[in-house]
Amino acid sequence: MIATMEPPHSTTQSHAYEYHAPVLPQEVLEALLPAEGKLFVDCTLGGGGHSELLLNAGASVVGLDQDPNAVEYASARLSVFARQFRAVRSNFGEVRSVLAGLGIEAVDGFLLDLGVSSHQLDTAARGFSFQADGPLDMRMNPQGPVTAADLVNTAGASQLERIFKEYGEEPQARRIAARLVKDRLVRPFRTTLELAAAVEAVSPRRGRTHPATKVFQGLRIAVNRELEVLEQVLEHLGGLLNPGGRLAVITFHSLEDRIVKQAFLRRSTPTLDRPEWTGPRENPECIFRKITTKPLVAKELEQRVNPRSRSAKLRVVERLGLPHRLARC
Numbered sequence: 001m002i003a004t005m006e007p008p009h010s011t012t013q014s015h016a017y018e019y020h021a022p023v024l025p026q027e028v029l030e031a032l033l034p035a036e037g038k039l040f041v042d043c044t045l046g047g048g049g050h051s052e053l054l055l056n057a058g059a060s061v062v063g064l065d066q067d068p069n070a071v072e073y074a075s076a077r078l079s080v081f082a083r084q085f086r087a088v089r090s091n092f093g094e095v096r097s098v099l100a101g102l103g104i105e106a107v108d109g110f111l112l113d114l115g116v117s118s119h120q121l122d123t124a125a126r127g128f129s130f131q132a133d134g135p136l137d138m139r140m141n142p143q144g145p146v147t148a149a150d151l152v153n154t155a156g157a158s159q160l161e162r163i164f165k166e167y168g169e170e171p172q173a174r175r176i177a178a179r180l181v182k183d184r185l186v187r188p189f190r191t192t193l194e195l196a197a198a199v200e201a202v203s204p205r206r207g208r209t210h211p212a213t214k215v216f217q218g219l220r221i222a223v224n225r226e227l228e229v230l231e232q233v234l235e236h237l238g239g240l241l242n243p244g245g246r247l248a249v250i251t252f253h254s255l256e257d258r259i260v261k262q263a264f265l266r267r268s269t270p271t272l273d274r275p276e277w278t279g280p281r282e283n284p285e286c287i288f289r290k291i292t293t294k295p296l297v298a299k300e301l302e303q304r305v306n307p308r309s310r311s312a313k314l315r316v317v318e319r320l321g322l323p324h325r326l327a328r329c
């Protein structure tokens with residue numbers, strides 16, 4: 001079931017961030033340089049907070065989200081910008097065909113603010129959180145083919161172990177997977193709290209972090225194929241940017257950040273060298289120049305007001321204006 005939420009009637013601050021407070025707002029504006037006449041794609045629309053910042057600066061925005069609830073909410077919230085804004089329900093992995101369908105060849109910037117929104121996390125019925133009981137779902141797109149319950153109840157022990165280890169970086173991955181496979185013979189897992197309790201039985205609570213945190217992260221990433229989609233989309237966003245256009249990506253954990261860092265490095269390195277070559281050669285994949293050498297993180301005040309911002313990292317690149325053969329990175 002899709003949880004709905006009344007959108008505010010205006011975009012005033014008091015209502016603005018009920019759904020999700022955008023992280024690094026000032027840094028995103030400085031990264032994307034929105035202005036009248038420019039067109040941006042907000043690939044992760046959520047509650048529309050970042051889109052609103054771009055719209056307020058006079059830019060036009062196409063907002064994508066695979067969650068129909070986010071599209072509905074943000075569309076209502078940003079309805080005052082009707083002439084500048086349109087929202088499309090889509091996975092951002094489909095951004096190329098979405099833009100082609102709208103007759104758009106290239107844009108001035110893309111924003112990806114990865115992961116789930118606060119609203120998704122806080123809605124027990126979506127099954128993302130171990131803080132409240134809900135169905136073990138975790139799909140951002142409620143029509144996605146696989147739920148977390150499907151994985152927990154049907155995947156083999158080694159597949160579960162891999163999900164917890166690779167996507168959750170959970171040190172107890174093997175023991176937890178074995179326990180789940182045993183327990184599900186008695187009764188399949190149906191709810192978030194059932195899963196959280198089983199994980200806690202294997203890996204008791206130490207410190208402030210809930211022992212199921214990493215298992216939930218791993219499952220969510222697997223259910224939504226988050227890393228595969230991210231890797232794929234980073235391959236073709238550069239080709240959809242106007243010269244001088246910017247690509248800004250906000251990540252929330254090291255797995256995502258590593259993918260973004262490596263993709264940006266590979267595409268912003270002007271020359272390559274190998275021991276077997278006589279000298280450096282031009283990198284045919286170099287289409288960007290780095291705007292951030294190190295990721296930008298939230299300032300102390302933002303971290304205090306919006307704890308979610310504590311793990312946010314923003315990396316930004318700019319599409320080179322000249323054919324890469326002539327351009328200097």
Ligand SMILES: C[S@@+](CC[C@H](N)C(=O)[O-])C[C@H]1O[C@@H](n2cnc3c(N)ncnc32)[C@H](O)[C@@H]1O
Nearest residue numbers: 022044046047048049050065066067091092113
């Ligand atoms: C962190 S929230 C974005 C919040 C937004 N920037 C704001 O200011 O409200 C991430 C949103 O991206 C969506 N999302 C995540 N991965 C997606 C994907 N591959 N395709 C489309 N939407 C995605 C989620 O459904 C969620 O609504």
